[in-house]
Amino acid sequence: MTETEDLNTILQTYQYEIPQFQRNYSWEKEHVEDFWNDAWDTINENNNNYYFGPMILVKTNQSSTFKIVDGQQRITTLSILISVIRDIATKTGNIDVHANTIMYLMNSLKRIPSLKLNNNNNEYYKDFILRDMDPEEKIKLRTTNQYEKNLYNSYKLLFVKIKEQYLGDKKKKFSTEHKDLTFDIEDFLAKVLFNFKIFKIILIDEDEASKLFATINARGLNLSISDLIKNYIFSKSTKEHQESNQEVWQYVVNTLGENIKMDKYLQHHFICWKQNVKEQKLYSSIEKEIRNPTNVKDYLKSLKHHCKIYSNMMSSNETQFVNKHLKELFLDLQNDSAQPFILNAIEKWGKTSKEVDEISKICLDIHFRAKTIGGRSAKEIVDAFAEAAESIRGLPPLIKNVKEIVDGKETIVKKEILVDISYIRKIFHQIDFTDTEFLELLKIKDFSAKNAKYFLSKIERHRPAASGTAGKTVDRTITLEHIMPQNENADGWEHMKEQHDEFLWKIGNLTLLHTTPNSSEKDNPFEKKKKAYAGSDMLITKYLEKKDDWDDVEISSRSKDLASDAPVIWKTLKNS
Numbered sequence: 001m002t003e004t005e006d007l008n009t010i011l012q013t014y015q016y017e018i019p020q021f022q023r024n025y026s027w028e029k030e031h032v033e034d035f036w037n038d039a040w041d042t043i044n045e046n047n048n049n050y051y052f053g054p055m056i057l058v059k060t061n062q063s064s065t066f067k068i069v070d071g072q073q074r075i076t077t078l079s080i081l082i083s084v085i086r087d088i089a090t091k092t093g094n095i096d097v098h099a100n101t102i103m104y105l106m107n108s109l110k111r112i113p114s115l116k117l118n119n120n121n122n123e124y125y126k127d128f129i130l131r132d133m134d135p136e137e138k139i140k141l142r143t144t145n146q147y148e149k150n151l152y153n154s155y156k157l158l159f160v161k162i163k164e165q166y167l168g169d170k171k172k173k174f175s176t177e178h179k180d181l182t183f184d185i186e187d188f189l190a191k192v193l194f195n196f197k198i199f200k201i202i203l204i205d206e207d208e209a210s211k212l213f214a215t216i217n218a219r220g221l222n223l224s225i226s227d228l229i230k231n232y233i234f235s236k237s238t239k240e241h242q243e244s245n246q247e248v249w250q251y252v253v254n255t256l257g258e259n260i261k262m263d264k265y266l267q268h269h270f271i272c273w274k275q276n277v278k279e280q281k282l283y284s285s286i287e288k289e290i291r292n293p294t295n296v297k298d299y300l301k302s303l304k305h306h307c308k309i310y311s312n313m314m315s316s317n318e319t320q321f322v323n324k325h326l327k328e329l330f331l332d333l334q335n336d337s338a339q340p341f342i343l344n345a346i347e348k349w350g351k352t353s354k355e356v357d358e359i360s361k362i363c364l365d366i367h368f369r370a371k372t373i374g375g376r377s378a379k380e381i382v383d384a385f386a387e388a389a390e391s392i393r394g395l396p397p398l399i400k401n402v403k404e405i406v407d408g409k410e411t412i413v414k415k416e417i418l419v420d421i422s423y424i425r426k427i428f429h430q431i432d433f434t435d436t437e438f439l440e441l442l443k444i445k446d447f448s449a450k451n452a453k454y455f456l457s458k459i460e461r462h463r464p465a466a467s468g469t470a471g472k473t474v475d476r477t478i479t480l481e482h483i484m485p486q487n488e489n490a491d492g493w494e495h496m497k498e499q500h501d502e503f504l505w506k507i508g509n510l511t512l513l514h515t516t517p518n519s520s521e522k523d524n525p526f527e528k529k530k531k532a533y534a535g536s537d538m539l540i541t542k543y544l545e546k547k548d549d550w551d552d553v554e555i556s557s558r559s560k561d562l563a564s565d566a567p568v569i570w571k572t573l574k575n576s
Contacts, residue, residue, distance in 0.1 A: 008193040011104045015065045017116045049284040052196040087135040094182040120147040226262040248300040255307045271340035276386035325360035337382040338363045340389040365570045366428045434574045435567040442563035446505040481513040492525025508559030511541045526550040
């Protein structure tokens with residue numbers, strides 16, 4: 001049996017158990033933050049139909065009790081949120097809100113928890129999450145148990161999010177003065193409970209359930225958004241077009257291949273095709289747009305039209321990329337939001353056009369400056385690229401008479417061109433940094449290994465090129481070297497022990513080496529290391545042989561030196 005229900009109905013009507021063979025509660029900070037952000041977006045946008053994913057349930061011998069095959073992470077997180085709001089009601093003395101939240105956590109008739117976790121999690125869930133107490137005191141009860149820490153961290157994170165939202169400061173504390181404010185928090189919870197929809201699949205046959213348990217856990221299967229969309233669009237197809245529509249869908253799946261997620265392509269395509277949408281809201285957006293067989297035909301035609309270019313953009317095969325800028329953007333920097341914008345640009349001007357090349361460079365520069373270095377939020381980046389995609393989609397064609405040589409003769413032809421892309425620059429201008437700000441961020445930033453290799457490789461290529469000489473080719477076999485080693489107890493580095501953590505991942509302390517010297521020199525004193533650096537074919541590494549010692553002053557100086565090239569490589573839009 002399958003049906004869609006809101007969370008309010010699901011939590012009040014049934015009782016749930018997580019089978020003992022299911023994995024432990026594993027949601028980490030990023031998952032809980034996504035859940036929180038989706039909740040706020042859904043409420044602010046008055047979205048009454050937010051798809052919260054599927055739940056696969058198995059009916060037990062007890063009429064109102066189900067085992068959760070799939071969906072335990074989401075339901076457990078929701079239960080934690082309800083517990084946080086209940087505890088705030090306890091703290092503020094709001095009896096009404098307290099009573100309203102309790103009915104979602106406890107079965108009033110049986111007087112037992114509505115949710116039972118697996119053996120590793122359940123005791124802590126009952127003793128900590130369901131424990132009714134002052135939340136400020138509760139978060140002091142930190143745990144180090146590996147099975148418990150995710151539950152604790154999720155509780156604390158959601159409590160902090162509520163404080164930031166309703167008190168304006170995570171350092172403030174709830175008190176009886178905030179009793180009336182608790183009603184606002186309860187209203188937020190009510191909207192989540194009634195607006196978030198679950199696609200519920202109920203299995204009755206125990207033998208089939210056992211097979212499904214084994215399959216899901218062994219293969220990591222899940223009912224994806226793309227599965228739901230596929231079923232929906234075929235339900236809107238006429239019988240005579242079912243086969244041809246299936247062929248188009250399969251063509252898209254085959255073109256994307258195993259390494260590209262269909263859910264992500266469908267989301268990016270929809271942004272390119274219609275409007276900005278989050279992945280979790282994609283299904284409801286598709287329902288609104290596709291109402292009849294003609295809509296289905298147009299949708300599948302567009303999916304097929306864009307999938308080849310998308311496949312090239314997301315492939316790990318470097319030779320397939322449209323241009324070198326997109327290779328860096330999607331392969332090196334792992335951008336996951338510019339695809340709809342680039343798809344629309346290619347649609348309008350062609351993949352080999354100068355406009356697409358210029359736009360691709362802007363995308364690369366803004367992602368590196370604003371996201372990689374500047375730390376702009378994922379939402380800011382996604383919204384900017386989605387706005388840019390929409391601006392191209394709505395742009396009227398610009399036609400100009402252009403002289404071309406056709407069959408050896410000069411001929412006037414009409415061509416669609418892009419005269420001015422200042423409107424695109426203006427969109428990204430708001431999330432960029434000035435060069436002064438960019439340089440300061442570079443000097444103080446702790447780099448990840450991936451981003452450091454990318455940054456240093458670009459600097460290594462740029463310096464010879466800037467002087468008019470051939471630069472050294474930096475391939476992907478190059479390794480990242482910590483000049484001051486990662487081992488804070490390494491001999492010869494006692495003078496940097498107190499400053500080790502502060503300077504270890506600054507760009508001035510990082511350089512490039514080939515595998516063999518890097519693995520053999522990593523913990524040596526600087527005097528010995530620089531002899532190995534002297535033989536390096538990397539300019540940024542070779543010059544280290546001139547240094548007498550290595551300390552915080554030298555690291556800061558080198559960070560400033562390396563950063564000085566960056567504004568030339570990744571150009572600002574603030575001066576445009």
